[in-house]
Amino acid sequence: MAKMRLKMVGKTTDEKFVLGDVFKFKDTYGIPLSVVAQVMVDNNLRVPWLELVADMRAHGIREETIKQEVKEMIDILYQELSDQQVILGRLGFV
DSSP states (O other), rough: OOOOOOOEEETTTSOEEEEEEEHHHHHTTTOOHHHHHHHHTTTTTTTTHHHHHHHHHHHTOOOOHHHHHHHHHHHHHHSHHHHHHHHHHTTTTO
């Protein structure tokens, strides 16, 4: 199996690393995004949401599937409902 390399693309204002190429875990390695989200929680990482959605669209994934998978990831990554709503709103999914 090929070695996976993590690509850190920045930090949030609360000093959490932002992991790039998130869709690659599913597309290249077949890892469900819900599993990726749990690993990110365990390692205090964040998702560049706009990049993830753009990558999914570029791979021809249906909009309804994108919304469903992104919502599942957000449910795992963010415990506060208000945080979930803010992200979904910014992505135009609310």
